[in-house]
Amino acid sequence: MADPRTSIISERLRRIRRIIAVSSGKGGVGKSLVATTLALNFAKKGCKAGLFDLDFTSPSTHLLLGVTDEQPREEKGLIPPIVQGLEYMSLIYYSSGQAAPLRGADTSNALIELLAVTLWNDLDFLVLDMPPGIGDAVLDLIRLVPRIEFLVVTTSSQLAFETVKKLVSLLQELKVPVVGVVENMKMTESRNVQRQTEAFGIKFLGEIPYDPEIEGSIGKPDKLLGTVLGKKIKEISQSL
Numbered sequence: 001m002a003d004p005r006t007s008i009i010s011e012r013l014r015r016i017r018r019i020i021a022v023s024s025g026k027g028g029v030g031k032s033l034v035a036t037t038l039a040l041n042f043a044k045k046g047c048k049a050g051l052f053d054l055d056f057t058s059p060s061t062h063l064l065l066g067v068t069d070e071q072p073r074e075e076k077g078l079i080p081p082i083v084q085g086l087e088y089m090s091l092i093y094y095s096s097g098q099a100a101p102l103r104g105a106d107t108s109n110a111l112i113e114l115l116a117v118t119l120w121n122d123l124d125f126l127v128l129d130m131p132p133g134i135g136d137a138v139l140d141l142i143r144l145v146p147r148i149e150f151l152v153v154t155t156s157s158q159l160a161f162e163t164v165k166k167l168v169s170l171l172q173e174l175k176v177p178v179v180g181v182v183e184n185m186k187m188t189e190s191r192n193v194q195r196q197t198e199a200f201g202i203k204f205l206g207e208i209p210y211d212p213e214i215e216g217s218i219g220k221p222d223k224l225l226g227t228v229l230g231k232k233i234k235e236i237s238q239s240l
């Protein structure tokens, strides 16, 4: 029998205009940074935006946003707190900061549960910060979240791009829309990633240089928006 929570999830997400999953083939390429800055940019330009951290093992958007004591409120479901103008939800509220508290089916269950109980307002954009790679969480989300779109982050390295190819092929096979690829932490002039992305029939959304200022803006959203990365992501957000 179908899990009754799946229809609840579609109902919960019905009034969100666009749901953008920021994902990657490989870990550590800058998904969390891109997802957080993208959501902040949407909010800054007056859109109603939300950010949902779906990384079970290494949630980090709360650190980037500088979340202190904001908590979801329980009222016939979970109402996300407002953080920096964003409706914000994270698996951190489930795992209470412990390392890898859940495994396998438990992870899947917690993800489904959280999608089913979270009461988002009408939003223009909900940005999902995904765990790396093609794991169960990605497959669950494709199955459960109607109208999900993927934005793929990679570094300039061929090692990272090879994993992008696998992810994009899977998404194309499953007919899931890919809004495009962002090349992050770029340090050379090479057009390699752009060329290969376009050869795949996918939009190249832009490149973000390696920016040593980033470390000092962790936990300081206003500063983050003012960095080179912040400005590049602003341009990317305008093209979405």
Ligand SMILES: Nc1ncnc2c1ncn2[C@@H]1O[C@H](COP(=O)(O)OP(=O)(O)OP(=O)(O)O)[C@@H](O)[C@H]1O
Pocket: 024, 026, 027, 028, 029, 030, 031, 032, 033, 034, 055, 058, 060, 130, 131, 132, 184, 185, 186, 208, 209, 210, 211, 212, 214, 215, 229
């Ligand atoms: N353009 C950039 N310039 C400088 N540092 C960056 C840039 N992009 C990301 N970083 C840094 O790289 C590290 C990894 O970034 P982040 O945590 O966003 O990656 P991730 O893909 O979400 O990782 P994970 O797969 O573990 O979730 C962080 O320390 C981040 O500050």
Ligand SMILES: [Mg+2]
Pocket: 031, 032, 033, 055, 058, 060, 129, 130
């Ligand atoms: Mg991350």
